[in-house]
Amino acid sequence: RAPFDLPEGESEIVGYFVEYSGMKFGMFMTNDFIETILLSGLTTTFFLGGWHLPGLGLLGLPQPLFALAGVGVFVAKTCAVIWLLMQVRWTLPRFRFDQVLRLGWKGLLPLALLNLLATAWIVYWRQG
Structure with missing residues (x-):
């Protein structure tokens, strides 16, 4: 939708x-x-x-x-x-097609990678 x-x-x-x-x-x-x-x-x-x-x-x-x-x-x-x-x-x-692609590649993918790194860091230091 x-x-x-x-x-x-x-x-x-x-x-x-x-x-x-x-x-x-x-x-x-x-x-x-x-x-x-x-x-x-x-x-x-x-x-x-x-x-x-x-x-x-x-x-x-x-x-x-x-x-x-x-x-x-x-x-x-x-x-x-x-x-x-x-x-x-x-x-x-x-959204236009180029706007959706820009949002995905420049917005959501870096946030997802940052979330992955932050979660890995938190899990590593809690077990530490």
């Missing part, structure tokens, strides 16, 4: 969506939204604590209400992640 959607951009002449219309195009779009929901759920589970909420256990709720509150917390966190993804998707313009 935007801003990294060069292969599927409607204004682009090339891409794998050019040949599809009707039901096949609808299946691709449905798949995209299902993927957004599933990845938001995984992000909520791995990085946002899933169904846990600080202080929820102190309320003394009965078990069925506690489980229902956990489901509500998970759905609320997942909806917040979906909202954030949609905001990024709809507000940032599409």
